[in-house]
Amino acid sequence: KSLITASCMSMGFMISPLSLVVLGNSAGLMGQWLLWILPFIAMINLWTASIYTRFTLDFYPSGSLKPKDTKLNLKWILTILQLASLIPFCIGASTLILAMAGYSFYEIFFFWFPNLLFSICFLILVVTVNLIGSSISRSFQSLSVLIFLGSMLLLLILGILNWEDSVFETQSIPFIIPVDWRPVVLVFWLFMAAELSLYHDEVYQNVRAQPFSLLLAFVGSSAIFWLWGLASLSFASLERLAESTVPHSI
Numbered sequence: 001k002s003l004i005t006a007s008c009m010s011m012g013f014m015i016s017p018l019s020l021v022v023l024g025n026s027a028g029l030m031g032q033w034l035l036w037i038l039p040f041i042a043m044i045n046l047w048t049a050s051i052y053t054r055f056t057l058d059f060y061p062s063g064s065l066k067p068k069d070t071k072l073n074l075k076w077i078l079t080i081l082q083l084a085s086l087i088p089f090c091i092g093a094s095t096l097i098l099a100m101a102g103y104s105f106y107e108i109f110f111f112w113f114p115n116l117l118f119s120i121c122f123l124i125l126v127v128t129v130n131l132i133g134s135s136i137s138r139s140f141q142s143l144s145v146l147i148f149l150g151s152m153l154l155l156l157i158l159g160i161l162n163w164e165d166s167v168f169e170t171q172s173i174p175f176i177i178p179v180d181w182r183p184v185v186l187v188f189w190l191f192m193a194a195e196l197s198l199y200h201d202e203v204y205q206n207v208r209a210q211p212f213s214l215l216l217a218f219v220g221s222s223a224i225f226w227l228w229g230l231a232s233l234s235f236a237s238l239e240r241l242a243e244s245t246v247p248h249s250i
Helices: 002-010 017-030 033-054 074-109 115-132 134-161 182-191 196-203 211-235 238-243
Strands: 057-059 065-067
Touching (some): 002 196, 017 074, 017 238, 033 182, 033 211, 074 115, 115 134, 196 211, 211 238
Antiparallel strands (some): 057 065
């Protein structure tokens, strides 16, 4: 249970409406190349996230925190800079995810419900759950992640059952010079900030973080993204995927 919870925490930023938008638009821009690039980028991000396992903290009886290695060696500089870079990413990503959640709820479920109002209500819900307690928020996030994974698996199974209607054979993009690197860079978004779950376990749960949970989270997210990218390319045209603001609704 602890491993599953930690893995779900690691998937925090990986699985969101904005991630599905990035995945769908990148599939429309890169075509089948996305299926080759996605695992490679996932491994790069997993290697980066594994660096954070060395930046562990010791707990003193007074409750203060102190790094295990009090001497600031050169090897820690890169790790500290990477950790600092997550601050603006998390602030910006959280805002964009809230906005995209509102648009997704509006365009997929209820057209009569204002998208901004849903974003505000969702933010209030998240803040309230975190104020109630850390264990409640972890359980809430684990439940949300499991519902997401179950929903995606259901859609993928339906796609496999209707594979004869696929248009995958017609999906191709010409080799254009210069190469557009924007979709490649955007794919890095899908796996960022997963390592924050390690610090959450260390600081808020007062337990040793489980680095294996990162591997489990990356493997699960990569498999879902790869299969969903394949399904997107199979049942929608590249133009619609690249231009849509909510490509997963297609």
